Amino acid sequence: MNRDSQPSGDESSSAHRRRGRLKIFFGMSPGVGKTYAMLQAAHAKLKEGVDVVAGVVETHGRAETEALLAELEAIPLKRFTYRGTGFREFNLDAALERQAQIVLVDELAHTNVPGSRHPKRYQDVEELLSNGVHVYTTVNVQHLESRADQVEALSGVVVRERVPDTVLEWADEIEIVDLSPEGLRRRLEEGKVYLGDKAATAAEAFFSARNLSALREMALRSTAERVNRDLVKVLKQERDARPLPTGERIMVAVGPSPFSERLIRWTKRYADSLNAGWVAAHVEQAEPLDPKAQKRLEANLELARQLGAEIAAGAGEDIAASLLRTARRELVTQIVVGRSPRSWLRRLFSGGSLTERLVTNSQGVAVHVVPGERQRARVGWARITKLERFQVQPYLWAAASVLGLGLAVYPFRAELGYWTIALLFLSLTIVGGFIFSRGSVLLLALLSALGWNFFYVPPQFTFRIHSGQDILLFLILLLVAVTMGQLTARLRALRLAEQRRETRTFALFRFLDCLNLQVGPEQTIEGALAHASEVSGHSVHLITPRPESPAEVAVFPSGTELSSKEKGVVEWVFQNGTMAGAHTGNLPEVASLFVPVPIGERSVGVLRVQLGGESISLAARDLLLQMSHLLGRFLERENLRARVARAEIAEASQRLQKTLLDTVSHELKTPLTIILSALEQVSLKLERTGGGEHDLIADAECSARRLLRNVNMLLDMTRFEGGVVRPKNEFVDLYDLCQRLREDLVHEFGERARSIDFRVAAESIRSDEALLYQLFNQLLANALGHTPAGTNIHCEMRDTAPGLEFVVSDDGPGLPENVETLFEPFSHGSEPRVKGLGLGLSIARRISQILGGSLHAASNLEGGARFTAILPGSERRETP
Numbered sequence: 001m002n003r004d005s006q007p008s009g010d011e012s013s014s015a016h017r018r019r020g021r022l023k024i025f026f027g028m029s030p031g032v033g034k035t036y037a038m039l040q041a042a043h044a045k046l047k048e049g050v051d052v053v054a055g056v057v058e059t060h061g062r063a064e065t066e067a068l069l070a071e072l073e074a075i076p077l078k079r080f081t082y083r084g085t086g087f088r089e090f091n092l093d094a095a096l097e098r099q100a101q102i103v104l105v106d107e108l109a110h111t112n113v114p115g116s117r118h119p120k121r122y123q124d125v126e127e128l129l130s131n132g133v134h135v136y137t138t139v140n141v142q143h144l145e146s147r148a149d150q151v152e153a154l155s156g157v158v159v160r161e162r163v164p165d166t167v168l169e170w171a172d173e174i175e176i177v178d179l180s181p182e183g184l185r186r187r188l189e190e191g192k193v194y195l196g197d198k199a200a201t202a203a204e205a206f207f208s209a210r211n212l213s214a215l216r217e218m219a220l221r222s223t224a225e226r227v228n229r230d231l232v233k234v235l236k237q238e239r240d241a242r243p244l245p246t247g248e249r250i251m252v253a254v255g256p257s258p259f260s261e262r263l264i265r266w267t268k269r270y271a272d273s274l275n276a277g278w279v280a281a282h283v284e285q286a287e288p289l290d291p292k293a294q295k296r297l298e299a300n301l302e303l304a305r306q307l308g309a310e311i312a313a314g315a316g317e318d319i320a321a322s323l324l325r326t327a328r329r330e331l332v333t334q335i336v337v338g339r340s341p342r343s344w345l346r347r348l349f350s351g352g353s354l355t356e357r358l359v360t361n362s363q364g365v366a367v368h369v370v371p372g373e374r375q376r377a378r379v380g381w382a383r384i385t386k387l388e389r390f391q392v393q394p395y396l397w398a399a400a401s402v403l404g405l406g407l408a409v410y411p412f413r414a415e416l417g418y419w420t421i422a423l424l425f426l427s428l429t430i431v432g433g434f435i436f437s438r439g440s441v442l443l444l445a446l447l448s449a450l451g452w453n454f455f456y457v458p459p460q461f462t463f464r465i466h467s468g469q470d471i472l473l474f475l476i477l478l479l480v481a482v483t484m485g486q487l488t489a490r491l492r493a494l495r496l497a498e499q500r501r502e503t504r505t506f507a508l509f510r511f512l513d514c515l516n517l518q519v520g521p522e523q524t525i526e527g528a529l530a531h532a533s534e535v536s537g538h539s540v541h542l543i544t545p546r547p548e549s550p551a552e553v554a555v556f557p558s559g560t561e562l563s564s565k566e567k568g569v570v571e572w573v574f575q576n577g578t579m580a581g582a583h584t585g586n587l588p589e590v591a592s593l594f595v596p597v598p599i600g601e602r603s604v605g606v607l608r609v610q611l612g613g614e615s616i617s618l619a620a621r622d623l624l625l626q627m628s629h630l631l632g633r634f635l636e637r638e639n640l641r642a643r644v645a646r647a648e649i650a651e652a653s654q655r656l657q658k659t660l661l662d663t664v665s666h667e668l669k670t671p672l673t674i675i676l677s678a679l680e681q682v683s684l685k686l687e688r689t690g691g692g693e694h695d696l697i698a699d700a701e702c703s704a705r706r707l708l709r710n711v712n713m714l715l716d717m718t719r720f721e722g723g724v725v726r727p728k729n730e731f732v733d734l735y736d737l738c739q740r741l742r743e744d745l746v747h748e749f750g751e752r753a754r755s756i757d758f759r760v761a762a763e764s765i766r767s768d769e770a771l772l773y774q775l776f777n778q779l780l781a782n783a784l785g786h787t788p789a790g791t792n793i794h795c796e797m798r799d800t801a802p803g804l805e806f807v808v809s810d811d812g813p814g815l816p817e818n819v820e821t822l823f824e825p826f827s828h829g830s831e832p833r834v835k836g837l838g839l840g841l842s843i844a845r846r847i848s849q850i851l852g853g854s855l856h857a858a859s860n861l862e863g864g865a866r867f868t869a870i871l872p873g874s875e876r877r878e879t880p
Contacts (some may be wrong), residue, residue: 021131021172024108025138031187032179034090034138039068040106041175042136045071053100053768056090056121058107072104081115087113090726092124095133103136108162109143117572117587122163129170137295138164141219145307146268149198150218155211166267168222181212222272234868248276251312251332252304253323253354256293257280260300261337266370267336268307279330282306283322284315313622320357325366325780334366394440401428402447406455409600419457422477425452442482447633449478472609511535511627515634524634525556532627536609536620542597543570544605544635566608568593573606582611595624601630604639606629727768727851734797737769741776749784756780759796766805767871771847779867780842785840787812791864802870803853811864819857844869 023041025034035057042052056073059065075095077088089112091680095103105128110121118124125135140827141607143150144517148159154326168174173821179187180838188207236595252267254260264280271278280301312330314322337355409421416424425448432444453463455472465471514527525542532540542556560568569587573580575596580586581594593616597605616624640880679700738758745753776795782795791812798805815822823845841857844867848855852869860866 004629014222014627018132019770020131020133020135022125022129022170023136023173023175024136024168024171025136025177025225026219027138027140027177028215029140029142029184029205031184031205032177033246034140034177036062036065036068036174037102037177038106038138039065039072040135042072042102045102046185051101053095053098054101055095055103055105056107070562080115082115083268089113089116090121090124092117092127095128096131099133102136103128105135105137107166108139109163111161112322115589119585119588120163122167123585126170127396139167141215141222144168144222145303146265146272147218147222149265150269155206165272166306166308169308174223176219177346178216178220181209181216183633184212185209196334201877214514216338232371246318248334249330249332250274250276250278250334250336251281251323251327252278252309252336253283253319254280254297254304256289256297256298256300256454257338260296261303263336263338263370264300264304264307266307268309270336270368277307279312279332280309280327281312281314281323281326281330283319283326284313285319291615310472320354323358324361324365332365334368335362336368336370339369339371341771344365394436395443397441397446398432398436398444401432402451404449406451410455413456416825418452419473420457421456422473423451425449426477426480445478506629508623508626512630515630521638523558525631528627528631528634529556532607532624535623535627536616538614538616539610540624541608541610542605542631544597545574562608565590566592566594570606570608574603577601577603585616593621595628597628597632597635604632604635621652626833630825636787682704729766729770730769731764732767732769732772733764734762735778737773738795741773741780744777745780745784748781752789753780753784753795757792757794759794759798761796761798762804768853771851775844775847775851775869776806776808778840778847779806779869782840782844782867783808783810783812783865786865801869803870806869806871807866809860809864811860811862811867815857815865819859822857823855840869 011764025038025041025854027034030153032630039057042054046052046695052072054069054072056077057065057069057071057074061687067402075091078091078094080087080089084839090105105121105125108122108125112119112121112124118127124736125137128135141147142157142159142162144165146161146165148162149497151159153155184402185207212567223876245779250267250271252263253265267280282297283303305311312326314326323335323337326332335358337358339355355367355369401426405424409416409424415419429445432441436444450463453465454461457465457474465474511528511531514531515524517524517527529540534750541560543553543562544556546552546554553562553567569580569590572587576586577596577598578586579593579595581589581590581592583593590612591613593608593611595607595608596603609624738760742753742756742758745756780795783791787793787810791810793808794808796805796807796809798807823841845855848869848871851871855867855869857865857867
């Protein structure tokens with residue numbers, strides 16, 4: 001798996017690709033010339049030398065547009081088959097592989113064929129931008145999510161292809177392609193927009209002068225709002241030293257009602273007109289929503305998120321008080337709500353409608369009431385029809401409890417008295433408040449009062465009451481029963497809500513506590529995933545790159561397998577850092593939900609939630625997001641801990657290696673020097689006396705010199721790596737240096753070294769003679785040791801613009817492809833049988849760096865190897 005977007009822990013965040021730039025060609029309707037303007041801009045960039053390709057461009061049969069497109073390189077479209085019909089769509093993978101500087105992607109609001117990576121084309125563009133590719137695209141104002149219902153009300157046309165308004169905020173540049181309504185209608189008549197009868201129909205419907213004028217105003221207003229936001233950013237940058245005055249901040253109350261969708265769009269337009277930030281707030285109540293209502297609520301909040309809203313959540317039984325608390329917490333100045341069509345009876349018991357209570361208690365926060373369509377009769381009937389599917393069991397239990405108490409005390413009515421029985425029914429209502437819901441408690445209170453009146457208050461078996469005291473007792477019983485029942489029911493609901501919040505808080509605490517346990521990382525992760533699975537109600541797995549092989553992944557708990565499609569989704573989440581899979585806008589056909597585990601701007605893992613076709617609640621998803629952030633910090637902490645441990649081990653190993661090399665080298669060098677001196681003396685005596693053991697002594701002397709050379713190299717390596725070498729600045733006679741090199745190499749490698757061709761362009765230079773000697777000695781010894789007999793070896797010292805250049809070349813077998821491995825310590829290249837430690841070239845490069853230069857290797861075109869050392873220029877005497 002390729003993860004360029006997730007560098008390892010020791011890489012800086014600069015390793016991330018910079019996000020691509022987006023330019024939008026924005027128009028009021030089809031036919032204004034957005035695609036043509038985009039192609040013209042692409043040709044202008046092409047003339048500047050910019051790499052531009054056409055990803056997908058819709059010409060709609062217009063000859064001028066096709067002519068411009070023909071001159072551009074086009075990425076082949078990808079073929080799809082859906083329900084037996086072939087389609088061609090934008091090839092996102094080919095565009096990413098092509099890595100052009102600018103990609104043209106027409107019709108941003110287009111809906112992709114099912115089976116594509118993303119449901120919408122704007123999501124393809126987002127992935128291009130996140131991979132550093134610049135994009136030119138086109139979009140009409142009617143495709144903006146916040147304008148869709150306005151266009152529908154204006155023209156009667158349902159806009160199905162939409163893009164979130166945040167797309168305009170992605171744009172680095174917006175070019176509005178404007179045309180007067182008369183000019184566009186003229187183009188329509190000329191057949192440059194639609195052909196035949198379709199053009200005439202469009203002219204009378206969508207392209208009427210009234211509609212076009214309104215669409216043009218929308219387009220110009222949307223662009224002006226964007227320019228206004230840019231201006232505010234500039235002003236903020238210029239006035240860092242002085243605080244800007246606080247602007248408006250708007251909050252819209254979002255619930256599971258279908259009307260919330262229209263309310264969200266209205267708030268988006270209103271916030272844009274004021275250049276204000278806005279918040280979508282939802283109040284979580286004690287009684288959970290049914291699945292359909294929960295799904296609508298999640299869809300409404302997702303719409304608000306797409307339109308650029310911040311999401312805020314509150315909790316409480318009193319919706320008005322909870323909204324006001326959220327508004328003060330979010331520093332809101334204006335609240336937008338829908339009109340509450342409540343009856344006078346409900347207003348009486350609840351203290352007024354939601355709107356009235358908000359206005360009464362707003363205390364400086366403005367409240368905007370957006371009227372909805374008149375659907376009261378339809379909504380009321382819908383509520384009545386839902387009673388069939390409502391939970392009837394609590395109401396039956398409430399009625400049964402009243403009947404049971406009445407039957408139980410009826411035989412003792414004379415002894416107890418009907419006033420005492422009234423207290424028993426009142427107690428039943430209070431106790432029922434802790435068991436049943438509000439509606440069933442209200443039914444319990446009414447049945448208790450009516451049953452007491454019917455069966456026990458004289459005259460019995462009638463609802464008539466003759467005594468004034470009995471009437472008063474009946475009213476008090478009814479009032480106290482209803483009040484106490486509702487209060488106890490509210491306490492029960494609050495207790496349930498508090499239990500849910502406590503469960504989530506405790507789950508996070510257990511999750512965090514599990515991450516802090518001092519056990520192995522695998523046991524910690526598996527324990528944390530068990531808590532996450534318990535909270536979400538679905539099996540949760542963690543996918544992370546393997547430290548030893550980042551191209552592969554590890555799955556926790558161990559033993560879990562990923563399908564090929566899931567591996568592709570995991571790779572996409574790693575690269576883009578956003579959620580994907582079921583119930584998202586990215587790769588929604590996958591059955592599982594994939595949540596990135598972030599740390600900063602990169603992802604260190606992916607959580608897979610196996611939904612199995614089920615949905616996940618908004619609260620569970622938010623909790624999983626919080627857990628993913630905690631898990632990301634844990635993984636980063638473990639990564640840093642592992643890096644520190646590896647660094648400590650490496651440092652200890654280097655210290656041990658240096659101590660060992662230093663000790664062994666010194667302990668070997670002294671006896672070797674004595675042995676070599678003794679061998680030289682014995683060799684001289686045998687040479688004078690003509691002894692037959694002269695050859696044996698010569699072989700022993702050669703082996704001792706080679707061993708001494710290896711020991712010296714070990715000592716040199718420890719000196720150079722320790723940083724204790726400081727180069728001298730002295731005149732070095734290059735001719736004398738070359739002569740000494742030749743004699744010493746002859747002494748070690750035999751008469752073959754005498755044929756080395758030295759070419760010197762300067763008589764002397766200022767440098768460190770000992771280091772220069774070691775540098776050339778290592779390079780020439782490397783050439784003699786790695787080439788067969790008869791190979792020509794040249795050593796040239798010449799003056800160049802960068803500095804003094806020293807070249808050692810030969811016509812031997814040449815170098816391997818990866819020449820940089822030759823400079824690694826203890827490397828023998830592709831010839832492992834060569835004698836020696838493999839330190840010569842490593843020492844030579846280190847010496848060149850100490851002298852302020854560099855050393856490089858390459859193969860000659862005609863065969864053989866060439867090593868080039870370039871040292872900085874210095875004072876030198878040229879040859880006559």
